[in-house]
Amino acid sequence: MIDENIIECLENVANILRLHSIRPTTKAKSGHPTSCLSSAEIVATLFFNVMNVDPKHIDYLDNDEFILSKGHAAPVLYAALAEIGVFPREKLMTLRQFDSELEGHPVPRVKGIRVATGSLGQGLSIGLGMAYAKRLLGINRRVYVLLGDGEVAEGSVWEAINLAGKLKVSNLIAILDMNRLGQSEPTMFQWDGEAYARRVEAFGWNTTICNGHDVKDLLRAFEEARKSDKPFFIIAKTTKGKGISFLENIEGRHGTALSEEELKRAESEILPKIKEIKFQPSNFIEAKISIEPRKKYSIKTDYKIGDMIATREAFGRALVKLGEQNERMVVLDGDVKNSTFTIYFFNKFPERSLQCYIAEQNMVGVAVGLQSQGFDVFLSSFACFLSRAYDQIRMASYSRANLKIAGSHAGVSIGEDGPSQMGLEDLALFRAVFGSIVLYPCDAVSAEKLTCAMANYEGISYIRTTRPKTPVIYSNDEEFHVGGSKALRCSANDEVTVVAAGVTVHEALKAYEKLKADGINIRVIDCYSVKPLDAETLIKASKETKHIITVEDHYPEGGLGEAVASLGLKPHILAVRKMPHSGKPEELLAEQGIDAGGIVRKVKELIL
Amino acid sequence: MIDENIIECLENVANILRLHSIRPTTKAKSGHPTSCLSSAEIVATLFFNVMNVDPKHIDYLDNDEFILSKGHAAPVLYAALAEIGVFPREKLMTLRQFDSELEGHPVPRVKGIRVATGSLGQGLSIGLGMAYAKRLLGINRRVYVLLGDGEVAEGSVWEAINLAGKLKVSNLIAILDMNRLGQSEPTMFQWDGEAYARRVEAFGWNTTICNGHDVKDLLRAFEEARKSDKPFFIIAKTTKGKGISFLENIEGRHGTALSEEELKRAESEILPKIKEIKFQPSNFIEAKISIEPRKKYSIKTDYKIGDMIATREAFGRALVKLGEQNERMVVLDGDVKNSTFTIYFFNKFPERSLQCYIAEQNMVGVAVGLQSQGFDVFLSSFACFLSRAYDQIRMASYSRANLKIAGSHAGVSIGEDGPSQMGLEDLALFRAVFGSIVLYPCDAVSAEKLTCAMANYEGISYIRTTRPKTPVIYSNDEEFHVGGSKALRCSANDEVTVVAAGVTVHEALKAYEKLKADGINIRVIDCYSVKPLDAETLIKASKETKHIITVEDHYPEGGLGEAVASLGLKPHILAVRKMPHSGKPEELLAEQGIDAGGIVRKVKELIL
Incomplete structure (x- = not known):
């Protein structure tokens, strides 16, 4: 039996979340209030009844987790976090401001938010990873992912559904906010909940369809989800803009805030529904498991030069x-x-x-x-x-x-x-x-x-x-660090510096030998850290030699050569410039002019 | 009634395709012969009975189309194209060679192949586009897409299945070569054909499961497909390595050619099955509709400066x-x-x-x-x-x-x-x-x-x-071309060149006015063609002014600044270098130093 008092309390919370969704977006003059309004009961029910959460230690591992995959509904999540006490309510009105961490879409700058969302269709995969992590850690907690109905067209969602079904990750619960309307037009299946249920069940999940504005029905759905031995998908039929008569189920109001005048009318509809109720949620816990700090690791190798x-x-x-x-x-x-x-x-x-x-x-x-x-x-x-x-x-x-x-x-x-x-x-x-x-x-x-x-x-x-x-060209005691490089061949008589990485290092070393036979000295740098670059070594080389050549098995755009160029050096960039195709590796490197022969030719062209 | 003679002929063709798959890969010492062997009957049946094709005009629009989404089985496709007469059989042995168009994975250099495949999970979307195109053109032809079972894990496949189902693109037919084995281990569902059928049907397709090595069963499946009012998915149960006893259903033989010795044993199994049969395929047509050459288009605008x-x-x-x-x-x-x-x-x-x-x-x-x-x-x-x-x-x-x-x-x-x-x-x-x-x-x-x-x-x-x-800053008669730019402010006294594009052009123009008030002249270039760059104008500017600044609303890596740097110039690159977040556009441009103020500061830093 579900306590009628709890239902009344959760309905009340939902309307408070509505208020906290429309006021800040109107102040910010942008945002997606109608997408918040459709989720209000879902979010209220989760944060004030269903999820085991410790508002004081929301970052601890033994919390249930919530991911807002439909990131554009950020205000309703911020509102819930404020209402459970993670941060002060006053902060909500800073939404979308330059110096506020309450950004347009969720980012982990906000306490209580672990991951960024806002590019649609990504939350369920992240949720699967979290749920799988809890399983590995032996922590008996659940992960709730709130999805928009538009984003379910993304293939990535089906990749997550597929793997979760295969692995039977039963502590993963998805809630679809089926509000019928996408950004530019109705979604593919509008309010056809069966269309979603059929698909998701075929992938090995349990599902239920519920009324996403009926708290009692939501609680029933979450109870079913808890009992499921498979991942569980709740299809919550909702109304975009719910609770504000002139926004309900209206097209063309996806990404627009209410005007000041609209806000007043909206408040006059919502405020009377909000009561002063004493409400002691039963889902708050004392979490105990913090994330341990990361350690430092080391590696020893045992190779012979030439292996x-x-x-x-x-x-x-x-x-x-x-x-x-x-x-x-x-x-x-x-x-x-x-x-x-x-x-x-x-x-x-x-x-x-x-x-x-x-x-x-x-x-x-x-x-x-x-x-x-x-x-x-x-x-x-x-x-x-x-x-x-x-x-x-x-x-x-x-x-x-x-x-x-x-x-x-x-x-x-x-x-x-x-x-x-x-x-x-x-x-x-x-x-x-x-x-x-x-x-x-x-x-x-x-x-x-x-x-x-x-x-x-x-x-x-x-x-x-x-x-x-x-x-193998390095001895086992050689050290490598982020932002480093190795000058493999270096003398006071170097005429040209060849900056290579990966496979082209070996081509540069071959070129060195060939050129040496011709009496030409080149410097060879193994630029193993492409980002960040070892600017000091490269700038020094540019001063000590007449020319810099970069050579990379990559297209010229955005690769090693342009990285070196961005230091203000003027490299001659050898890269993959012809349409690539099949062939032997050495034939292909030669064709692109990024093998030893290509390097030798370029060096001679520059200095002879 | 299916003619028994046709079945024998198609089985014969399948074995010829097998031979043409293992010989060239052994010669090339690489490739995926076992993935070809599982598809041999499917491909033989399609090319020699099911598909309406004109081998002489295979590029015409009124052919049925075939897409090898499992591109690593390229040899079996090349074999089929050779056998129907698109190019000489002798070419098959050039597989994967440097100067052959028969590359490791299909590319449209090969006659009869319209699109490149080999990155898995992409073929069905392309097939959907082709099938939709035929519908738009009023050409009553079908598109057949051969999928591997491993690639069905890709979300992109489900995006295609979803949209094709929604649009009821009934001239799209997918064939799943369900050979049970992926590259590194068995696939998610191995030979559970129902697992695929359940999923695909839920997305609004018709399906059938058949024996992918039984030509009669394949013909039955294709007949069903032709009658379907929805897109149709054929799940063909096959055996990886089929036809060669020591390769059938063996793990660890995904991407390896047969050795010379193995090839001999394989030939001794396949050759006896191949007969000299006179076979006049009934599916060859005379295609008539070629693709018309593209025309040139022009645009007139009607704006006022300042709009x-x-x-x-x-x-x-x-x-x-x-x-x-x-x-x-x-x-x-x-x-x-x-x-x-x-x-x-x-x-x-x-x-x-x-x-x-x-x-x-x-x-x-x-x-x-x-x-x-x-x-x-x-x-x-x-x-x-x-x-x-x-x-x-x-x-x-x-x-x-x-x-x-x-x-x-x-x-x-x-x-x-x-x-x-x-x-x-x-x-x-x-x-x-x-x-x-x-x-x-x-x-x-x-x-x-x-x-x-x-x-x-x-x-x-x-x-x-x-x-x-x-x-609007340009008059309506201004022309713009690929590789062009516009020097918006240019004088003989320019001290610094500012290369901008998009939103930063307007910031650069504002910076020009501010600097001019301080007696500093800058050149402002609208670099509207980021690739290719207008090298001539930029190099000229680098000679005529002391410094070049690039300014872009983009990360520094791979953007406008590095593009300009790759010309051998030495731009000072103003770009987005701080973690981006929410705020007003002007606040964010200022924070990143890519607004007029940032440009002015940089110019003054360089010349004062």
Whole structure:
């Protein structure tokens, strides 16, 4: 039996949330109040009855979690957080202001919010990652994800639904705010709740349809969800703009605030419904499990100079060494673990490995969820296929996420498989992620040590690995750090500096020998840290030699050459400029002029 | 009744295709023969019985179409094309060689192949676009898409399934080669055909499960497909490595060719099954409808200097003008048409507009399919959300596609909505697409004319538009071209050149006035063509002024500044370097130092 008094209290809270949604958006003159209004009862019921939350320790792991996947309804979430006491109500009116953390869409600057949302269709993957994390941690808590009906068209949502169904992640609960209206027109299925239920059930979830404005019916749905042995999907039929007569179910009011005059009319409808009720929610808990601070890790290698080993394989070996030191390390892969060599970790630590199948968007979302619960997450695929998840990676930077991403099969050096499998834009993409670091080792020693540097980095780190085997050139005691480089050949007589990374380092070293035979000295720099660059070494080289050449197995735009150019140097950029295609790696490197021969030609062209 | 003779003939063809799949891969020492072997009967049945094809005019529009979404099975497709006579069989043995167009994964260099595949999960969206195109053209033909079972985990597949179901595109037929094994382990559902059928049916398709090695059963399935009033999904249970005893249903043989010794054993199993049969396929047709060459379009504008209008809105107006001239122009949007202003085209030409809902990956795939049938396709979303489809856009460049892409809401100048909605990496992303052009207008006149330039460009073009209104600064007779720029302020006494684009052009003009009041002359260049750059004008400016400053509402990596730096100039790059957040546009531009004040400060720092 549900206490009628509780229902009245929750209805009251819902109307308070409505008020807190329309007032700040009107003050800000922008925002999405109608999308808040449709969710008011759902959010009120969750925060004041259903979710186990400790408002004083909302960041602790033994809270239930809430993700607002429909991030544009941020005001209703801010309102709920204020109402449960996470921060003062007065702050709500600072919404969208320059100096307020209550931004237009949620970001983790706000206490009680773990991840950024606002690019639609990403919340469920993150929720899956969080729910899976709680399972790994043995914490018996649930994750609630509030979805908009428009965003369910995103394939990433179905990737999450698919994997959650397969893994039977029963502590994951999605609530669909089925308010019928998208931004520009009605959604695909409008109020056809069965259309959603049919789809989601086919993917191995339990579902129910309820009236999203009927608190009693919502409580019934959440009770069913708690009993489910599968992930659970609540389809809540709602009305966009609910509670304000002149906004209810109206098209064309998606992203507009109420005018001052409209606000007055709206208040005159809502205020009379709000009562002064003493309400002691029964869902507040005392949370106890905080996230432990991260430790520092180290790696020792045992290679001989000249050993032939691919950097992707060395990366895989490093993962195992790190996993031995770090029980909170998790590795994800998208059905290429035998190519990216995460398979070593999968074999050694199956309980901390997650096969995400060929669904990179969801893989990144799951990783964001896992890291939000204190895990150190590496994820891996072919460099080119990571581009599939770029929007998720971009958003992860706004989540202030700690993500370690490895992209294998970089460049034309993969050879016969052809351009569909070649990462030729990944340096540009990952350099443009806010706060990222981009590492690109050329041999096994540097690959292992840079993998360790990623483990120790807080933020988004990317390592680019190569398919073919390359010789070990570094001794095992060599150290590598973020923002470093190695001057592999350096003399007072160097005429030209060649800045290389990854596979082209070996081409530059070959070019060095050829040119030396002709009496020409070049400086060779292994620029293994593409972001940040070792500016000091590069500027010094530009002063000490007549020319700088950069050489990269990547398109010229946004890659190593432009990075070096952005320092104010004037590099001659050797890069992939012809349409890539299949062939032997050495043929393709030669065709693009980024092999030893191409470097020799360019050096001679510059100085002879 | 199905003729037993036909069945024997098709089985025979299947074994010939097997032979043509294993021999070239062994010669190339790489490839995915086992993935070809599982599809042999499906491909044989399609090309020699089911599909209406004209081998002599395979590029004509009134052929049925075939898309190999599981692109790694390229050899079996090449084999089929050779066997129906599109090119000589001898060419098959050039597979994966440097100078052969028979690349590791399909590209349209090969006659009979319209689009590149190989990044999994993209073929069905393209097929949907092609099928929709045939419907628009009134051509009663079907599109067959062969999917791998691993790739069905990709959300993009479900975006395509969803939209095709909604639109009831009944001339779209998908065939799932359910061979149970992914690259690194078994697929999610292995041979559980019902798992796929349940899911796909829930999305509004008809389905059947068949034995993918039983030609009779396949023919039955295709017959059902032809009768369906909905898109049709055939789940073909197959065996990876089928036909070669030691490869059948074996893990760990995804991406490896047979050794010479294995090839001999394999041939000894397959050759005895191949008979010399005279076979006159009944599905060959005489196609008649070729793709018409594209025309050139022009635009006239009617603005007054100083009119306040957002470039996104001018883009929308230009679409209508182009649509009036071009009956083959189609516009797609992802539920933001009222923000990107494609709504003008949608309202004027509803029959040539397609609402793709919030599913950007599928939108790009559909566009690739449409343009392959001769349509001129514009597609639009917020710049940041286009990053969702980057893998599709990357692949479109290998499809040699003609795509016109518009990204609105560029930069921090969008203001209060915050970083989730800000395009801050789009210049980097689109510059790194092979063969692309990147345009960035600052006012309505240039926005319209550059939209026209896109219409006339063959390849992938991108236009970046701005949310806030900006004043018209160009007269209506001004011309704009790919690779051009405008020196808006230019004198013999310029001390510094400021290179701007989009919203920062107006800041640079304001800075000009402020500096002029202090007796400092700057040159202001509107660099509206970010790729290719107007190198001549920029280099001239670098010679005539002491310093170059670039200023962009974009992250520094891969943007305007690095593009200018790549010319060998040494720009001081003003860009978005602090974590972006909500606020008023002018506050945010100022915080990032990319407003007039920031430009003035930088100029003075350099010369005083």
